[in-house]
Amino acid sequence: MSYGSDVETPYETMRGREFPAIRQFTIFLENRVGQLLEVVRRFEGTGIRIVALSINDAAECAFVRFLISDPDRGREILERSGLAIIETDLIGVELPEGPQPLLRVCTALLQAELNIIQAYPLIVRPHGKPAVAIMVEGIDLAMKTLHEKGFRIITEADLDGDDVTGDGV
Template structure:
């Protein structure tokens, strides 16, 4: 899959991928009051916006996962802060209309024997439509399956803000 189905957009990236995945940044924070605020404030004054957020709390630390409107600039900000971070690829999917849109997504992935590892909603989406970010155990198969079933797969460009 090297284009988006005819619009002429080529998804080949510097990361060597030819599909429109979203980059997730996971940072490890000490489990104490104010840590999240310190991270969020680092984006103040930049054009980076948090478009998805997930927090997994443990006794000693918390794992905070971000999707950012400007991933390259966001990575630089997080690295300058001296934070240990992991970068992962996720799939952004605009949910279809209907009473049970997640059921449709899960059914499609089950039929392809693809497991969902992480899932959380996107805060900023094109067309103001509900959307989710998914980490799967086989991103290539998941993207091919969802595209074949006519789900709208979101790109990093879809998460950018037009004007702030």
């Protein structure tokens, strides 16, 4: 007897190209010359672009966090290379026009009592506009809050599209 064989519950996740969060990969690199270059070269010739990058240096190692234009294929490349990776969900937010756009994002999240844990700019500009990647406590509430306040959320599909401009990535 097979348990659940007569149940038609789909086993698909909400994750994927249409999930509004964007995936960040964190890798740990030995703190020596050329380590970052080796990682970046793994994407050479694949059509995958690094669209955001943050490096936190420590005495023995560096934590490299980045977003790529095709997270599914990129994860495969990183896994095949034997690198230990951590995958985390971030929110991509297009910065609005006008003075102090980051202040408006921070204010919206503060009003919802949400902390920003990490933030860094996207190297590319989806839709030709500046954007930031942020890690927050309570990602679902943060996305809902930002959406309700009129902010445009950047998705993984926006990072892989043809409507992406950058300055020499």
